[in-house]
Amino acid sequence: MENLYDVVIIGAGPAGLAAGLYSARAKMKTLILEKDKAGGQIVTTNEVANYPGSIDDATGPSLVARMVEQAESFGAERKKDEIVKVELQDKIKVVTGEKDVYKAKVVIIATGASPRYLGVPGERELTGKGVSYCATCDADFFTDLEVYVIGGGDTAVEEAMYLTKFARKVTVVHRRDELRAAKSIREKAFNNEKMAFIWDSVVEEIKGDGIVEKLVLKNKKTGEITEIDAPEEDGTFGIFPFVGYIPKSELFKDFLETDKGGYLITDPDMKTAVPGVFAAGDIRHKSLRQVVTAVADGAIAAVQAEKYIENTFEN
Amino acid sequence: MVILEKDNFEEEVLNSKGLVIVDFWSDGCEPCKALMPEVEALAEKYEGKVKFCKLNITKARRLAISQRVMGLPTILLYKDGAKIEEVTKDEAKAANIEAMIEKHI
Numbered sequence: 001m002e003n004l005y006d007v008v009i010i011g012a013g014p015a016g017l018a019a020g021l022y023s024a025r026a027k028m029k030t031l032i033l034e035k036d037k038a039g040g041q042i043v044t045t046n047e048v049a050n051y052p053g054s055i056d057d058a059t060g061p062s063l064v065a066r067m068v069e070q071a072e073s074f075g076a077e078r079k080k081d082e083i084v085k086v087e088l089q090d091k092i093k094v095v096t097g098e099k100d101v102y103k104a105k106v107v108i109i110a111t112g113a114s115p116r117y118l119g120v121p122g123e124r125e126l127t128g129k130g131v132s133y134c135a136t137c138d139a140d141f142f143t144d145l146e147v148y149v150i151g152g153g154d155t156a157v158e159e160a161m162y163l164t165k166f167a168r169k170v171t172v173v174h175r176r177d178e179l180r181a182a183k184s185i186r187e188k189a190f191n192n193e194k195m196a197f198i199w200d201s202v203v204e205e206i207k208g209d210g211i212v213e214k215l216v217l218k219n220k221k222t223g224e225i226t227e228i229d230a231p232e233e234d235g236t237f238g239i240f241p242f243v244g245y246i247p248k249s250e251l252f253k254d255f256l257e258t259d260k261g262g263y264l265i266t267d268p269d270m271k272t273a274v275p276g277v278f279a280a281g282d283i284r285h286k287s288l289r290q291v292v293t294a295v296a297d298g299a300i301a302a303v304q305a306e307k308y309i310e311n312t313f314e315n
Numbered sequence: 316m317v318i319l320e321k322d323n324f325e326e327e328v329l330n331s332k333g334l335v336i337v338d339f340w341s342d343g344c345e346p347c348k349a350l351m352p353e354v355e356a357l358a359e360k361y362e363g364k365v366k367f368c369k370l371n372i373t374k375a376r377r378l379a380i381s382q383r384v385m386g387l388p389t390i391l392l393y394k395d396g397a398k399i400e401e402v403t404k405d406e407a408k409a410a411n412i413e414a415m416i417e418k419h420i
């Protein structure tokens with residue numbers, strides 16, 4: 001069959017790139033499909049301190065650039081296309097993108113996750129107008145301005161500290177009275193002179209005429225509403241929500257098993273219940289969603305894909 | 316594509332007749348870099364009909380904010396010097412940029 005791939009990987013984040021590297025290195029005809037930039041979520045951050053073996057001061061983009069280089073050096077193809085439909089039940093899988101249709105013996109789903117929205121009025125309208133989920137994209141704009149980071153986990157606090165390199169002041173707004181972030185991260189944050197904290201508070205609304213001008217907070221314990229206005233001399237400020245993630249599993253959840261949060265269920269070999277369909281990375285139900293676990297998933301999926309193809313197609 | 320800076324923005328965009336596209340990007344913005352080749356392809360396609368420009372905001376932050384741009388990637392469409400439409404962030408895709416142009420051409 002013309003243009004039949006051994007392995008088609010959906011998503012070029014760390015999981016997809018690692019799967020591509022292992023798959024191409026095992027001499028399987030491999031295609032990695034990505035709807036926008038290669039690298040996934042990790043290219044939105046400049047602070048990756050915990051990926052073992054990475055160079056000093058590794059950033060998301062630098063880490064990913066090397067992963068892409070490695071996958072391509074073994075012959076993995078990459079294409080920019082957004083997948084909109086999949087038919088995975090049969091022996092030959094069909095994956096349909098906006099630009100083209102792809103056929104494969106194995107599909108590895110590595111579509112990852114995306115930031116969870118706050119879901120408050122004004123948030124969508126003012127995204128790109130002061131509301132941002134991507135520090136590497138937008139930190140520049142907030143040089144010498146004030147920034148509010150929403151959330152209290154590792155990502156929220158680390159991104160807040162990164163933003164202090166640009167912003168005049170960074171205030172973390174958290175719905176509880178203590179941070180969830182790891183102790184080492186917390187201590188650094190409390191020692192950072194540019195950081196401030198607002199506890200027990202959630203965002204009610206974001207307001208502004210074409211640009212962020214006002215943040216409305218509600219104290220969960222007292223019910224009190226506080227309106228924060230942009231300082232007059234600035235005219236605006238930044239809002240970075242980091243309040244968790246949602247899995248990108250819509251295309252698959254009708255025929256693959258998911259957990260309550262919508263994450264795909266696999267066995268320890270990354271197999272889903274459908275033969276020849278694997279899932280890897282943040283899209284999976286698992287306890288730690290990091291680059292180090294994403295690449296491990298990708299490697300396992302590719303090795304299992306090879307075994308599956310040997311057993312199913314060559315005898 | 317015309318490379319914009321603080322000094323030529325007014326002349327190339329605000330004082331320009333007809334349709335002008337401005338691609339706001341920065342060195343740190345990976346999605347911007349992924350999008351740029353597609354915008355360049357559109358520039359070729361619409362040559363002579365729409366002027367395509369790009370602005371690196373790293374050195375022109377205030378200028379970008381003055382155009383109410385505070386997130387990347389953002390593509391603005393101007394007509395006779397006035398901003399008429401934009402696409403930003405997840406919406407900043409080649410197909411949407413083309414649709415925006417087709418609406419006003």
Ligand SMILES: Cc1cc2nc3c(=O)[nH]c(=O)nc-3n(C[C@H](O)[C@H](O)[C@H](O)COP(=O)(O)OP(=O)(O)OC[C@H]3O[C@@H](n4cnc5c(N)ncnc54)[C@H](O)[C@@H]3O)c2cc1C
Nearest residue numbers: 011013014015035040041083111112113281282289290291
């Ligand atoms: C701000 C931030 C900071 C972080 N910091 C760290 C850190 O310091 N250390 C660490 O280890 N981890 C960190 N993480 C977590 C880490 O980024 C993720 O665990 C990792 O990126 C997961 O990789 P993945 O490949 O599974 O998914 P993703 O990175 O989400 O990649 C999935 C890819 O699939 C693509 N895709 C989705 N759907 C489709 C479709 N239909 N068609 C085509 N392509 C599609 C997406 O565009 C995306 O590129 C951070 C995350 C964030 C958001």
